[in-house]
Amino acid sequence: MPYWYYDKKDLQNTPSYREGIPNDTENRYRKEGARFIIDTGSKMDLGYNTVATGVVYFHRFYMFHSFRTFPRYITACCCLFLAGKVEETPKKCKDIIKVAKSLLTEQKFGTFGDDPKEEVMTLERILLQTIKFDLQVEHPYGYLLKYVKCLKGDKAKLQKMVQMAWTFVNDSLCTTLCLQWEPEVIAVALMFLAGKLSKFEVVDWNGRQPKHNAWWDMFVEDITMELLEDICHQVITELIGATRIGKIVSKINVGRSQCIKWIAL
Amino acid sequence: MQGVSAPREPTQQVISTTSTILNMREKEKYIEDFDFPFCDESSKYEKVAKIGQGTFGEVFKARARNSSKKFVAMKKVLMDNEKEGFPITALREIKILQLLKHENVVNLIEICRTKATLHNKYRSTFYLVFDFCEHDLAGLLSNVNVKFSLGEIKKVMQQLLNGLYYIHSNKILHRDMKAANVLITKNGILKLADFGLARAFSVAKSGQANKYTNRVVTLWYRPPELLLGDRNYGPPVDMWGAGCIMAEMWTRSPIMQGPTEQQQLILISQLCGSCTPDVWPGVENLDLYNKMELPKGQKRKVKERLKPYVKDPYGCDLLDKLLQLDPAKRYDADTALNHDFFWTDPMPCDLANMLAQHTQSMFEYLAPPRRPGHLRHHHHVAGAQAKPTQPVQDSGYQDRVF
Numbered sequence: 101m102p103y104w105y106y107d108k109k110d111l112q113n114t115p116s117y118r119e120g121i122p123n124d125t126e127n128r129y130r131k132e133g134a135r136f137i138i139d140t141g142s143k144m145d146l147g148y149n150t151v152a153t154g155v156v157y158f159h160r161f162y163m164f165h166s167f168r169t170f171p172r173y174i175t176a177c178c179c180l181f182l183a184g185k186v187e188e189t190p191k192k193c194k195d196i197i198k199v200a201k202s203l204l205t206e207q208k209f210g211t212f213g214d215d216p217k218e219e220v221m222t223l224e225r226i227l228l229q230t231i232k233f234d235l236q237v238e239h240p241y242g243y244l245l246k247y248v249k250c251l252k253g254d255k256a257k258l259q260k261m262v263q264m265a266w267t268f269v270n271d272s273l274c275t276t277l278c279l280q281w282e283p284e285v286i287a288v289a290l291m292f293l294a295g296k297l298s299k300f301e302v303v304d305w306n307g308r309q310p311k312h313n314a315w316w317d318m319f320v321e322d323i324t325m326e327l328l329e330d331i332c333h334q335v336i337t338e339l340i341g342a343t344r345i346g347k348i349v350s351k352i353n354v355g356r357s358q359c360i361k362w363i364a365l
Numbered sequence: 366m367q368g369v370s371a372p373r374e375p376t377q378q379v380i381s382t383t384s385t386i387l388n389m390r391e392k393e394k395y396i397e398d399f400d401f402p403f404c405d406e407s408s409k410y411e412k413v414a415k416i417g418q419g420t421f422g423e424v425f426k427a428r429a430r431n432s433s434k435k436f437v438a439m440k441k442v443l444m445d446n447e448k449e450g451f452p453i454t455a456l457r458e459i460k461i462l463q464l465l466k467h468e469n470v471v472n473l474i475e476i477c478r479t480k481a482t483l484h485n486k487y488r489s490t491f492y493l494v495f496d497f498c499e500h501d502l503a504g505l506l507s508n509v510n511v512k513f514s515l516g517e518i519k520k521v522m523q524q525l526l527n528g529l530y531y532i533h534s535n536k537i538l539h540r541d542m543k544a545a546n547v548l549i550t551k552n553g554i555l556k557l558a559d560f561g562l563a564r565a566f567s568v569a570k571s572g573q574a575n576k577y578t579n580r581v582v583t584l585w586y587r588p589p590e591l592l593l594g595d596r597n598y599g600p601p602v603d604m605w606g607a608g609c610i611m612a613e614m615w616t617r618s619p620i621m622q623g624p625t626e627q628q629q630l631i632l633i634s635q636l637c638g639s640c641t642p643d644v645w646p647g648v649e650n651l652d653l654y655n656k657m658e659l660p661k662g663q664k665r666k667v668k669e670r671l672k673p674y675v676k677d678p679y680g681c682d683l684l685d686k687l688l689q690l691d692p693a694k695r696y697d698a699d700t701a702l703n704h705d706f707f708w709t710d711p712m713p714c715d716l717a718n719m720l721a722q723h724t725q726s727m728f729e730y731l732a733p734p735r736r737p738g739h740l741r742h743h744h745h746v747a748g749a750q751a752k753p754t755q756p757v758q759d760s761g762y763q764d765r766v767f
């Protein structure tokens with residue numbers, strides 16, 4: 101049975117690492133690949149689901165192959181191409197390549213070889229075998245919507261919270277979180293983070309039972325505060341890298357110190 | 366599982382990848398040697414016989430080379446002249462088969478590959494590997510020596526409807542119901558097969574209709590709404606097919622064998638009556654309602670014309686409910702399963718004993734063509750075939766080896 105979740109040790113000892121690529125570099129490659137899938141996808145009007153599926157394929161692929169064997173941008177194109185078909189939003193291979201070319205420097209596009217389309221075709225078969233034809237992938241988005249429906253409180257604030265959590269899920273695609281935790285867990289953690297940052301505390305929810313300490317106990321068992329904080333930390337680190345944290349601080353009007361506190365979790 | 370180069374200690378400085386990317390030759394070697402942990406080579410099975418040829422590829426009976434010697438069916442994924450890579454239809458079929466796990470749905474064991482070599486330009490061929498079923502219903506029905514009792518027919522239909530109930534509950538439409546796509550094991554367990562045209566459906570919300578292609582379902586089993594250009598159809602399309610298959614259990618060949626879509630509509634009208642807004646409110650809004658020739662003044666004769674074959678009044682009544690022109694009035698799988706047909710004597714009866722008398726596999730592909738233009742207007746029970754089904758042999762079952 102394929103099990104697509106790894107612990108931190110496995111995530112460090114990857115095929116790329118074993119071929120001499122340091123973890124930091126690999127993480128940057130993953131982030132660049134994911135970001136590229138997101139950019140290409142949105143330029144082609146592909147929905148968030150298709151984009152996220154492509155990104156998950158991408159992260160899984162590099163748990164079996166190294167970035168040295170398979171350069172990241174063409175793999176990213178291939179993942180998006182396959183995800184398009186799987187999610188019933190197919191795009192022509194040549195159109196994806198065209199957009200890719202417009203987004204990449206000539207040097208980076210050079211890794212696509214003389215016949216980029218043929219390269220993608222060959223790569224697609226390798227991708228399918230690598231991911232065990234495990235095509236259907238779930239994402240945190242749907243869970244966010246499901247969870248927020250149960251929470252009680254000011255509608256506008258809830259709306260703001262879920263919107264923020266949504267952007268965090270987008271950001272989480274650039275991390276390896278989808279290789280660590282199920283989408284349910286990620287959704288809980290990022291909703292929790294959004295609640296903290298938008299200063300909205302969920303005190304009551306539909307279906308509350310005496311044994312529940314927090315709303316998420318209703319959906320996922322055994323979530324510890326440690327786990328939530330670890331997930332939030334990974335996304336925040338990503339945000340800092342993307343220099344979006346400043347924007348968030350100003351947009352949601354949280355004191356800088358509070359944000360720093362969260363960052364320092 | 367690793368690549369060509371021996372693992373090295375990671376260096377601290379960032380390496381420039383472009384200079385260390387594998388060259389073409391190295392990459393080909395890597396692909397050839399990589400031992401995909403989740404995708405076995407098809408050579409773990411040994412082909413025994415070809416048992417099917419469809420639009421999307423060939424189907425083989427094969428035997429596991431390991432100690433289990435288990436039999437499987439291997440369906441090749443046809444990829445030649447695919448401009449857009451791995452076919453979206455095959456991806457759908459795989460996705461749906463992975464989702465559906467039920468006693469009355471064929472079980473997908475795994476997907477295998479051929480090794481990528483220079484010979485195939487480093488592109489593997491893929492096979493869908495299924496649990497092997499000894500017969501398909503078309504093969505069984507075309508063999509005059511296979512006789513179903515009323516209880517056995519009930520068992521076939523009950524299992525078929527159970528399968529449909531399950532897939533429809535999972536929001537999947539089969540869209541290719543026909544006797545050749547219904548498999549039966551030697552133990553008498555029925556399995557819906559061939560999800561090559563299946564897709565997920567959503568219940569249309571008011572105002573936003575679904576736009577599915579209506580070019581699905583083998584013509585002879587295609588329901589009137591598809592022939593009239595409906596693109597917002599649902600589970601009833603499969604229920605029509607279930608009705609056609611049910612009738613075929615007695616007539617022994619497809620009941621309406623129209624050579625064209627127009628002719629098929631005429632045959633349907635001759636059996637089920639004219640398609641009018643009276644019996645089918647809303648039919649006048651379908652795209653092709655004014656473009657197709659629709660016979661007028663036809664009376665509904667489902668029971669009358671099927672009775673000579675079916676005899677059992679409950680059976681006739683259920684057929685009448687499944688072969689409803691208006692999809693909204695057609696029974697769904699759940700209602701059909703509650704029909705008296707399944708709850709009156711003789712009760713559904715296991716098929717294993719009857720099948721035990723036949724030691725050869727029966728498949729449509731191996732059977733001679735069935736009689737054309739069936740369902741006569743006069744009382745006439747299906748006649749004998751000129752030739753019995755080709756025998757297929759092995760492990761007590763016979764195979765025709767190609």
Ligand SMILES: Nc1ncnc2c1ncn2[C@@H]1O[C@H](COP(=O)(O)OP(=O)(O)OP(=O)(O)O)[C@@H](O)[C@H]1O
Nearest residue numbers: 417419420421424438495497498501545559561728
């Ligand atoms: N698991 C199986 N066991 C035994 N026979 C099988 C099995 N699967 C398929 N077959 C045989 O192979 C035939 C063709 O298989 P299937 O219907 O899946 O493919 P197809 O007809 O090529 O697909 P499509 O209709 O989408 O073109 C079936 O009618 C049946 O006789």
Ligand SMILES: [Mg+2]
Nearest residue numbers: 419545546559
């Ligand atoms: Mg078929």
